[in-house]
Amino acid sequence: MSKALPKRSENYSEWYNELVKRADLAENSAVRGCMVIKPYGYSIWEKMQRALDDMFKETGHSNAYFPLFIPKSYLSKEASHVEGFAKECAVVTHYRLKNDPDGKGVIVDPDAKLEEELIVRPTSETVIWSSYKNWIQSYRDLPLLINQWANVVRWEMRTRLFLRTAEFLWQEGHTAHATSAEAVAETKQMLEVYATFAQEWMALPVVKGVKTANERFAGAEDTYCIEALMQDGKALQAGTSHFLGQNFANAFDVKFQSKEGKLEYVWGTSWGVSTRLMGALIMAHSDDNGLVLPPKLAPIQVVIVPIYKNEEQLAAISEVVAPIAKELKKRGISVKFDDNDAFKPGYKFAEYELKGVPVRLALGARDLENNTVEVARRDTKTKETVSLQGIESYISDLLDNIQETIYNKALAFREENTTSVDSYEEFKELLDGKGGFILAHWDGTPESEEKIKEETKATIRCIPLDQKEESGTCIYSGKPSKGRVVFARAY
């Protein structure tokens, strides 16, 4: 709290890193590329988990747990999957250590070498479909709607807290269906679940779309995604939902007997969101004073700070606060009364601002006399003096209002930063200027897409689901195009 945060306008990247650390969300560990998620950060993640898990269950899914380790040979069974994941994985080769004969610590026991190496899961399609082979015989066993909350590891050379770490936490849904249509419907349903979660809980507007072939998940027929815009004008992929076709059923020989008695390959989907959402949440809303949390995901929604000169005043304030805190808790609102004597109110104000607590109440002797309280909201940084009469309803409404205001602000920002562009020159200028989502025509070829990426570092974030039919010409090749896609530089 001693030093101010770096300013977003001066060094967005440094602002993000410092904010994550100072707000006690996460830190780098001594283990290369692995983060420690600290209690305050983890409590936000827990709220995300709970909301998502409820939505998964409402749509008929059950949780299960599959092994951390994947036999090396499994990865190779699906040709494009191995291309995508073999290059960045942690490999277990031994199962024992022994004392170093030199007497210094322990060494790997060469006699304990595994016959087949194990990969720490980068994603679980292979190990799960190898189980599904035994679980699915008939159409009666379908659909199989399973989700897993787990840690996964993808070896990354350049890591950033929450956004890109070697180990991260996520959920991965893996479903199996009797028909292609049903699997596609599931893929789209889960995309909707993610979009609803982003918008209603994270206050984060997202564009729903489908990835180009280049950007598809390794092993999928189609990858749907939600894309969000961060305050620095870069995009962030916030969730993906994959239609796997029969690829993994083929690779692991998963067949079922249809109603008609025919033996057919099963159709699959997989979908996931990860602790990366924490990065999106932070970067979408926070400001130079610290975190701005949407109330629905804030671990502490209301903090009450007493302003007092002596024990007597504190006692009087506490007496007024107690029933208010109790009533707020009864309404499901999380409240903290911070009567810690070690810190001054000003210090506390800055601390809760940094931590993004949506509403702060301050009560002093004058307030007691007037039967009022000072209410400060974190998002707009406005303050007002409010009567204690009916304060619980006032706060409850205020939290709803803050949730909505944060969403609307993010939506307005995205709209201001979404630009239709018709020439490559304009496209490049915009990228080096304010950035944002750029709607432009593309000829549909991987070649143009790759050239644009090479030359500008911008990628096609998605072909939006609500794409309008509009004939135009590709900004790169000049070839005809039937509609605009969303370009951006991205995290």
Next chain:
Amino acid sequence: MSKALPKRSENYSEWYNELVKRADLAENSAVRGCMVIKPYGYSIWEKMQRALDDMFKETGHSNAYFPLFIPKSYLSKEASHVEGFAKECAVVTHYRLKNDPDGKGVIVDPDAKLEEELIVRPTSETVIWSSYKNWIQSYRDLPLLINQWANVVRWEMRTRLFLRTAEFLWQEGHTAHATSAEAVAETKQMLEVYATFAQEWMALPVVKGVKTANERFAGAEDTYCIEALMQDGKALQAGTSHFLGQNFANAFDVKFQSKEGKLEYVWGTSWGVSTRLMGALIMAHSDDNGLVLPPKLAPIQVVIVPIYKNEEQLAAISEVVAPIAKELKKRGISVKFDDNDAFKPGYKFAEYELKGVPVRLALGARDLENNTVEVARRDTKTKETVSLQGIESYISDLLDNIQETIYNKALAFREENTTSVDSYEEFKELLDGKGGFILAHWDGTPESEEKIKEETKATIRCIPLDQKEESGTCIYSGKPSKGRVVFARAY
């Protein structure tokens, strides 16, 4: 459902294995020693997690997340810890695969060898205390009360579903304190939390005690435990809580400035329960017909099976059932109405018996006429016909009664199978007979303890916290003893 379960009296071990698989709790995976926890089994684990997590939070703990990987050198920092854990761990040595030049699949890339090998965490004291070093400076930073839900890996040669698997799920609490007394109090508090959970949720009576030096956690000053008795007369350690003294603070140089301004080493605790509890739950209560679940942990508490001859009857039954199911759900009771036409009632009855659903309602045409329902309870396998009038309260009370009855049955079993013994002959006879908890005098030496273990495979489960002072002589050495300890053969 085609074949009956093996009988407990004939082959307890086979009964357990078959039950776990047939009730869809878990199965072995293709990855050696790793299990797949299936949706039905996982939903029981989720209920355990939720109840425990609430209790941890009520006692002031927060969740966090620490890395999966531990640098090899960390393990060596605490001398007895490395002895305990280095021998059975998964070692990551490389971070990349590459295409096999032979064109067959992928191989480990020899150029991607890690400078220092990483261990997949068998437990997280080392990696957590290396973080605590940065988190703790002053007495103001203490106590630090953190828990983690995670997967851990201990390489096991002989594995059994839930009871002993290479990878398992658990929670591990890791706390730091300013004084020894406070850390001891925390250790005991968490033991009480575990005992309460076992008794009130799992309906499992437990003996609370402290381990002998031989059986202590590697790196602890004292290990407290709860011990439960299974139906085959063997003990199962259901949870442990360790007082770590200053051992890990010493190893990782974690000091704090006391109120008096002195620099002191921090005192620590750690405590954990795992998916092993699933094994305890199954083995403590279930019978030759399948699972018996205490209602508080049953994923489905009430199943309603309609008995009908035609669509019209089914419609009439459904109409009567709907408001009952709704009212039960309103009371927080989970209900399943199984109108699946593909199976006959008899098949369904057996299936829900196998899965341990505590209460089964069956409704037929006759019941509709009489305004009654057949209520069967899984624990006692008794049935009665009950009026539909007030059925919701009846069921709610019945569930409470079942929870209590299951606990009392397990308690009575344990009491019948707890025997005081005064000679080694008697001790050995009892072990080869009915087994159970054996209360016997021990001279307090590791030598006698080891000899007894060698000769009989019985271990000292604990020195019970409520041990009575009673002078006697050690059953093995004949040397004087001040009180009885609990011996048993154990899982």
